[in-house]
Amino acid sequence: MSGREASGLGGCWSAASIWRGAPLLSARLKLRLLTTADAPRLAELANDPEVVRHTANIPHPYTEADALGFITNQDNRRLAGLGVVLGLERSLDRHLIGCMGIGLDGDGTPELGYWLGRAYWGEGYGTEALRRLCRHLFADLGYEGVWAAVHPDNTGSMRVLEKVGFIAAGRHDCAMPARGGCIVDSPKFQLTAQDWRTHHAARPMLLVAAAALIDADGRVLMASRPPGKSMSGLWEFPGGKVQAGETPEMALVRELAEELGIDVGESCLAAMAFASHDYDTFHLLMPLYAIRQWRGEPQAREGQMLKWVRASGLAALPMPPADIPLVALLREWL
Ligand SMILES: Nc1nc2c([nH]c(=O)n2[C@H]2C[C@H](O)[C@@H](COP(=O)(O)OP(=O)(O)OP(=O)(O)O)O2)c(=O)[nH]1
16 A cells, blocks of 8 residues: 555545655755665665765665665555655666655654765755755644654764754654664654745845857757856856846857857847755746857866767756756757
């Protein structure tokens, strides 16, 4: 029985659903169900004493058989409406980097759990995934709150919760079956739907102008986001933020001169489509202009890589999630 059936409610989703069914995209991650094909990678990441020492249920050493058992068990729990665990897949290289999930074993309020492979600590992935999952829980599924108990020594995990807006909410006795069965008096954190909505509503709107530069062979120029910038390495349409006092067209002409060293007349910009995408920390509004004429040869002036790509090859590039719908529109345009 699915969570939806268990709730006795029909429709596309219900407050008792635990998973909408489609992967959740954040700026750099895809949160998706685990499959048995993930077992070797899961074992590789979790067979690390540093990764599991603050977790309650992950034994050490951790084998591929353990990972397979975990995936099957989680699948059964999901089908019984008891919880869901999602793999965190990095969009750039499609590598699994950790897991995040909820359980409904207590009073039905989701209890959060997560861990990341050691190589991926300190890069904001936990915060990013948690923001996206909380949005799913509150905006899509209608939960009223979510909570987590954290091992008292796990300061990194507490920081992640606080960044997302969780606040301290007393203590919880955590049973640690995989750590010798001890009970650990742990700080508890919670986030209510109301606090999440207040936080989320305060995110800014960002206006960015972008270009689909199209050459005589119908190929489109894509640029990798430079090291040090957000979403670094993902392939985007050249462009940038519209500054105070600029129109989107003025901003794009300026950005193309700065980033690529090309000269484009405003009259050569054909408004083609726009992206309106809710990133978890800002809302992006991005008009995309088709450009077939410019002066100069595009050069990578800001540490990015450039690539001319045929319409058929665009979908294979790892991109910011806002750009994915634009690719389908662009293919029709070309
Ligand atoms: N240029 C561009 N930005 C995109 C695309 N898709 C997408 O989500 N974005 C997002 C990434 C960033 O959050 C934002 C653009 O900001 P940016 O930092 O690249 O802008 P900028 O060139 O003005 O940079 P900076 O001077 O502020 O460093 O829009 C895209 O296709 N092209």
